Amino acid sequence: MIKYAERINSLPPYLFAAIDKAKAEIIKKGVDVINLGIGDPDMPTPPHIVDAMKKSIDNPARHKYPSYEGMLSFRTAAADWYRRTMNVTLNSEDEVLTLIGSKEGIAHIPLAFLNPGDVSLVPDPGYPVYNIGSILASAKPFKMPLLAGNEFLPDLDAIPKDVAKKAKLMFLNYPNNPTSATASIKFFEEVVDFANEFEIIVVHDDAYSEMTYDGYKAPSFLNASGAKDVGIEMHSLSKTYNMTGWRLGFAVGNSEILAGLGKVKTNVDSGAFEVIQEAGVAALTGPQDCVRDMNNIYKERRDALLTGLKELGLDVKPPRATFYVWAHVNGKAADFSKMLLEKAGIVATPGIGFGEYGEGYVRFALTQSVDRINEAVNRMRKLDI
Incomplete structure (x- = not known):
């Protein structure tokens, strides 16, 4: 029997690998998934x-x-x-x-x-x-x-x-x-x-x-x-x-x-x-205007998502840095994220995956266009959140 070293056995499951697996299962069912999970920029390298x-x-x-x-x-x-x-x-x-x-x-x-x-x-x-x-x-x-x-x-x-x-x-x-x-x-x-x-x-x-x-x-x-x-x-x-x-x-x-x-x-x-x-x-x-331009795009996305989440009654504050929105949600974070994925085809990262003090929060990454973010908000409106 193959046995892992104790240091490997003591590791928690890697958060984003688990999210990728859950996302893949939903995609197999033909769901149009909006991925606001992993912080991977959707725009190309300049x-x-x-x-x-x-x-x-x-x-x-x-x-x-x-x-x-x-x-x-x-x-x-x-x-x-x-x-x-x-x-x-x-x-x-x-x-x-x-x-x-x-x-x-x-x-x-x-x-x-x-x-x-x-x-x-x-x-x-x-x-x-x-x-x-x-x-x-x-x-x-x-x-x-x-x-x-x-x-x-x-x-x-x-x-x-x-x-x-x-x-x-x-x-x-x-x-x-x-x-x-x-x-x-x-x-x-x-x-x-x-x-x-x-x-x-x-x-x-x-x-x-x-x-x-x-x-x-x-x-x-x-x-x-x-x-x-x-x-x-x-x-x-x-x-x-x-x-x-x-x-x-x-x-x-x-x-x-x-x-x-x-x-x-x-x-x-x-x-x-x-x-x-x-x-x-x-x-x-080289020229740094690409950084400024990308930040302007992320800001537009941030504002669109914040507007939608606040209309839904979620407790969020406008971030002045990163391309994440950290939202306080009702109930357990994992349950909330599971509901978004299974009922609305939206990937969001449960805060508990970042540690026990992340419980009660969900992280949204601004890695989709404004149109897709608005679509995600529209899907959430149909849920009881």
């Missing part, structure tokens, strides 16, 4: 990025193994982008590390810093990989509840002192998935103080920093005084430039922390394809 890839693929020099830390040209482009976009100065030599998508970096960093039995501080609800990566490192995730009463920010004072003393890593993510909450520099400065007090490494997942609306500008964790002394920030080209399938991201910040992550990566992967990195250079250094 043409100038694709053109850069096409040009690079014809260069035989790009067909070889890449460097483990990533091309210097890509890391320099990332450092320059951070300076322009975040007002953060980075040394591209040792304060930028190329990732095969930020998910890869998030999953691997616990292996560099967590010993069996160590504690990681994980937001709940949160992106499942924070928790999963910690479990794979044989560490003990400690849930930091993200509650509406605290604007979906973790209450650092509520973390027991004995837990904080054992903690080695803290994961944060603002603008936040799934709640779409945002954080201030003041909050990040409180995190820096907390990290210094308990000698904790902070890993800030900043995948949604450029998806903002209504004049809002999301700060970088590294904007906080002393942040680079205690942590790193991970960024992804996936959502900003519609490059989810390309698998390209980067980590920036504390050089010693990045070196630790780099040691893991050199042993488990061979780096990002240089053709993709050259496309990434085009994304980071």
Whole structure:
């Protein structure tokens, strides 16, 4: 009999794989499904990025193994982008590390810093990989509840002192998935103080920093005084430039922390394809109007969905970042999502899938046209919600 390792047996089912399976079953029945579930942009990668890839693929020099830390040209482009976009100065030599998508970096960093039995501080609800990566490192995730009463920010004072003393890593993510909450520099400065007090490494997942609306500008964790002394920030080209399938991201910040992550990566992967990195250079250094245009489209979709959900009596607040709407619903989140799928052909993600404190919420992704979102609202009107 084939037996899995205990670390595999201890993993929860991966949320989005389960959603894909349920969606496929409904599609087999001939239902026209409107997918507002997984946050995968429906618009194509901007043409100038694709053109850069096409040009690079014809260069035989790009067909070889890449460097483990990533091309210097890509890391320099990332450092320059951070300076322009975040007002953060980075040394591209040792304060930028190329990732095969930020998910890869998030999953691997616990292996560099967590010993069996160590504690990681994980937001709940949160992106499942924070928790999963910690479990794979044989560490003990400690849930930091993200509650509406605290604007979906973790209450650092509520973390027991004995837990904080054992903690080695803290994961944060603002603008936040799934709640779409945002954080201030003041909050990040409180995190820096907390990290210094308990000698904790902070890993800030900043995948949604450029998806903002209504004049809002999301700060970088590294904007906080002393942040680079205690942590790193991970960024992804996936959502900003519609490059989810390309698998390209980067980590920036504390050089010693990045070196630790780099040691893991050199042993488990061979780096990002240089053709993709050259496309990434085009994304980071090229015209940024594509980002603004996509945000305008997401804002139109956001407003259409918010109008419909409020008419239906759901408790929702307009997100000023990410492309998610976090809606409070009646009853259990899984039951609500199941009803939407089976009775209306709508995929929405139950908040409980992001952690126990996501119960009572459903996440809608703005990854369908306004017409399809309006159709989804019309279908919901026919339900008793």
